[in-house]
Amino acid sequence: MLAQLGLGIFALTFLLALFSVGAAVAGYFSKSDRWVETARLAMLLTFPLITVGVATLIYLLVTGHYELQYVYSVTSNEMPFYLKITALWGGQAGSLVLWSWLMSAFASAVTLRKWERDRELLPWVIAVTSVTLAFFLALSIFYENPFARWWQTSGGDIVARMFAPAGALPLIPSDGQGLNPLLRHPGMIIHPPMLYLGFVAFVIPFAFAMAALVTGRSDDRWIRLTRRWTLVAWVFLSLGLVLGMRWAYDVLGWGGYWAWDPVEIAALMPWLTGTAFLHSVMIQEKRGMFKQWNMLLIILTYALVIFGTFLTRSGVLSSVHAFSESAIGPMFFVFIGVTFVTSVALLIYRWKDLKAEVEMHSLFSREALFLLNNLLFMGVLIVCFWGVIFPLISELVTGQKVTVGPPFYIRANGPLFGALLALMGIAPLSAWGRSTYKTLGRALWKPSIPTVIVPIVLAILGVRNWVALVGFTLVAFVIFVTLYEFWRAFRKSNLEITKRTQWIVIALLILVTIGFAAWALIDPANWLTPFVSMILTYFMVAIWMLARRNPRRYGGYLIHLSMVVMAIGILGMQVYQTTTQKTLAVGQNIQLAGYTLRYDSLAQFPYTDGRIVTRAVMSVYRGGQYLGNLYPRYDNYPDGQPVTIAGVRSTLSDDLYVVLVNWENVSEAQAPFKVYHNPLINWLWIGSLMFIFGFLVAAWPVSEKENDEGKNES
């Protein structure tokens, strides 16, 4: 009964979305504000409706209605309550429902605003978001119905259908399969919604871009109106990617965080165009240039968002992520094709109206460097796109599948990422308009001096790998430039803060100091970690106060800083990761990177939720000194894949990561261990925390007064 209700609500929402498209378009062409208003109300109505539909599905999941195929496939009796809710996006059908729900939520948020100005954009914003919503709802209704039930046909087959096939009897299993154990990790619970928040939020700037194209507005209103949407979309997409990395590192047990798997790349591609877009819209805002290019970037981003969902959801690639295969591939393909061709056609139609207002004057101006940044991001995109689709092309043409694996991407993208780092250092020092190599050189020499020392010091310390030398030098360069910029801001500023802010800051600093001091006292052997964290926190607080003057600019710099901090971790892993594997008898040792690990014991015990845990105890030594125990383990769930949980000793300089290799023979007497030494990896996670902070600074609402100050400065 509830299932029928849910599907009915989805069908109704689908019709409403189609109606709102029609009404919006009709309203635009007949210049009838009443039709547009009708379209708007219809759009707004989709949200409460679809929310009821989603609530119905969640209710069915939580109450264990295993007669539904979807509920059966992602939940089971012994799963905890919160996992039953998050099972909403644990499988194909549910993820698509989540997509539609977010789309409706965002579109409603946009249509809710007052629209006193720029009202001519409204009908097309509604039309584009509604078309997207209708498409995803159609997938849920016609192809991936989350409400389909199990039936046993007269022939004895078990099928999943919405309505009873002739002569079939309903089938009600007493328990479900349960969520794939690999997906029961906190990182995996937040990762998909984060990615989807990012994906769906990018539809909003796209909708405004299309509205601007149709109505022939050549100004930058669409960019200004969606500036925050773009930033939010980009940040959620970034966080989604980082959470995915963390999940892979914690759960997959191969010692890394990124495998250049096609599905990872599927999420990376819209991030690449989105990042390029985020930068190049600034040129249009400041200089009125590259209007056509910005349009193309947002069109590409939208196409890649849908393409990314298509890659993960259609089963076109079979990889560790594509746990679901279905018949929705062709639908996606047609939708991507139609929307892409239509938007590009519109862009070509308006091409001449989007001429630049100002000409490019210098190769060393900031706009020129931003364009170079875009070229590099496009380069990475081409490598990724080509790497992902080439196996499909090869299969189509020759019938033979090939693997395009990590070495390809690393070789091709490495230099491009290096160039991006260099540009991240140079661009903030250039000026808009008439920057020459002289002015740029004048700005560059100060931060260059400490940079030159870095490779020399590294070489003295024994670093011989040229990738590491170049990489760390570039990282240092960006850090020096950014700090230099903050220093300049500090010198120029007359920090006026209110009494209240002053006390808050002082209280905060005292609390932070006490907190870190306590941490250091509890674990004196590792005093370095709290110490560095404390310095970083002080630094953040100071920068936060500075950044109030021009949050967008300094927030952006903070995000740059977080990116290079992440780069430290990536370089450490890429260049210096080492690994070894050995089967040990109790009491035997394994050695790696100066550490000695002794196998002490192994235990196997059941856990409350039915899984059987196999856990080894290892003691870790370095230079004869005992450092602690590690507990690598794997969990066997009654219904499937084992989950490998590494034992990890984590410090700022390295991670010691031990896997109990469950795919070889494990016994109490002897067990195989694979040990990874992952230098500097924690900087990747520290960088991502800084990234969130940078985003908060950049997007934090500022009062009009403060904002004006910032504008004058930039």
Add this chain to the structure above:
Amino acid sequence: MKAKTILLVSGAFLVLTVALFLTRKVSAQAPTPSDDQVNAIASQLFCPVCENTPLDVCPTTACHQWRELIRQMLAEGKSPAAIKQYFVDYYGARVLSEPPVTGINWLVYIVPPVAFIAGATLLFLAFRTWRRMGKEPAAGSASSSPASNDGSSPVTGSGNVLDDQYVARIEEELKKRK
């Protein structure tokens, strides 16, 4: 036995040992190859079933058997290249982490650099045109075109023709301030 015979026999023995040692060098060094030696090769291979999971960390039984096969071949003294070739012969090029540079696979290595160079060339040509266009009307408009939106506007203009783009820019600025 004569000293000469002893010398001859032991000489022959020595030659034989050396020859044996040379031919069976690998297996003599490592009677059972270590996990690390196996993984060094396995990490470069992908089995056709568990796509995108390198063989050294793949938990399936099939992959376990592949690893044992590698170990066995290493013990027989086969070189890593020969072992990889063995898997390619049996299962096709897809077991390699990168397509071999043959036939249509050339494209995978050619397209990205060509596209990037094309993009860079396009960008460079565009720069040149922009700069030329920027220089031609330079005399009048260059001095008055706004370097940034700092608001300091030369209201007097630069002679008889007021720059269209400049007017448009001001209008837009005004719109933004509304």
